[in-house]
Amino acid sequence: MAMFRAASRHRDAGRLDEALTQVIQGLAAEPNSIVGHVLAGNLYVASRAMAPARASFERVLGLDPHQPRALLGLARIALEENDAGACRVLLERALDRYPDFPEAQALLEVVHDPWPAAVPFAVPPAPLVLPRRALQLLLLGPNGALLRSAPADDGNERVAQHTHRVTRLAGAILERAGLGTLHTAVLEGAEETTLVRCDERGTLAVTFPTEVAQPMAASETERLWRATGARDHAAVKSS
Numbered sequence: 001m002a003m004f005r006a007a008s009r010h011r012d013a014g015r016l017d018e019a020l021t022q023v024i025q026g027l028a029a030e031p032n033s034i035v036g037h038v039l040a041g042n043l044y045v046a047s048r049a050m051a052p053a054r055a056s057f058e059r060v061l062g063l064d065p066h067q068p069r070a071l072l073g074l075a076r077i078a079l080e081e082n083d084a085g086a087c088r089v090l091l092e093r094a095l096d097r098y099p100d101f102p103e104a105q106a107l108l109e110v111v112h113d114p115w116p117a118a119v120p121f122a123v124p125p126a127p128l129v130l131p132r133r134a135l136q137l138l139l140l141g142p143n144g145a146l147l148r149s150a151p152a153d154d155g156n157e158r159v160a161q162h163t164h165r166v167t168r169l170a171g172a173i174l175e176r177a178g179l180g181t182l183h184t185a186v187l188e189g190a191e192e193t194t195l196v197r198c199d200e201r202g203t204l205a206v207t208f209p210t211e212v213a214q215p216m217a218a219s220e221t222e223r224l225w226r227a228t229g230a231r232d233h234a235a236v237k238s239s
Contacts, residue, residue, distance in 0.1 A: 001026075004035050011043060016190050019043055034060050034067060041073045046189075050077055068094040072104050079165060084111050106172040110165070128227060131220040135192060136207040139228065140164055142200060163205045167198055186214070193217065197225040204228065 003026035010019035020043045027036045037060045044053035054077055060070035071094035078087035091108045095101055130137050130150040138156060139148040144164030149156040171182035185196040194207040195217055204225050208217045 001035070003029070004033070004039055007039055007043075011039075011046075014188050014190055016043055016047055020047075032063060034063055034070075037063075038067070038069045038073065041070065045073060045076060050080065053077060066093065066097040068098040068101055068104065071097075072101070072107070075104070075107060079107070079111065080162065082161075087111050102173065102176060106176050107169055109172050109176075110168050128224055131206065131224070133212050134206055134208050134217075134220065136205075137224070138163060138203075138205045140203040140205070142202055147202065163194075163196070163203065167196060167203055171198075195221040197221060202228070 003022045007019040007022035007026065010016070010022060020040070023036055023040045023043060027033060027040065030036060037056045041053045041056035041060070044050070044056060053073065057070040057073040057077075060067050061074075064070075071090045075087045075090035075094070078084075078090060088108065088111050091104045091111065094104045095108070098104075128137055128139060128148050128150065136153075136156075136159070137148070137150045138146065138160050140160050140163065141147050144161055146157055146160040149160070166187065167182060167185060170185060174180060174182050182198060185198075187194040187196065189210075191210055192207050193210055193212075193214065194205050195214075197204045204221065206217070206221045206224060
């Protein structure tokens with residue numbers, strides 16, 4: 001348990017590799033730890049390693065078929081794979097065991113609600129220019145469709161879908177908690193940070209290396225957001 005607590009601290013600080021190392025060491029000592037396997041699954045999901053994440057959550061369900069956080073983890077994987085039906089079934093199973101489970105409730109709302117109808121987004125006629133030192137720029141419509149991206153890459157559609165799911169889920173959680181609508185988010189990874197601006201018409205996501213100062217990154221993101229013709233909102237920060 002000491003190793004798992006240390007892993008949680010590393011995870012909260014964005015040190016995913018160190019966290020996973022601690023979890024693996026802890027599971028070597030206690031291979032049937034539900035806490036350890038759930039933590040491992042979540043770390044794999046955060047690292048976009050879906051096959052080992054699924055194996056970790058399924059190992060938990062082999063020990064406790066109704067464990068709600070393992071069911072939630074598998075539901076998140078199903079949503080990433082565009083399997084809304086499987087996602088819904090897994091979430092309903094989690095809520096049967098733990099009805100007051102805000103993350104599962106919020107994700108179920110995202111699965112049940114249809115994608116918003118497309119509305120005009122005032123994108124500039126010229127391509128949005130990737131800021132100096134930025135790694136990626138994505139502009140999405142309200143239904144997650146990729147409108148603009150830089151640099152051009154075949155994987156941008158997949159990243160756009162993931163960004164859309166994350167922001168919809170974060171928005172649902174904020175609204176369920178009575179904290180209003182999501183307008184600004186900071187998604188922190190081990191080596192990069194993605195700044196997000198969004199409203200009912202679309203989402204802008206700009207990714208920078210972690211060494212880029214966040215005030216500079218935020219200024220560049222806000223400049224691009226205004227270039228789309230977006231209106232100002234009272235910012236709500238989520239990370």
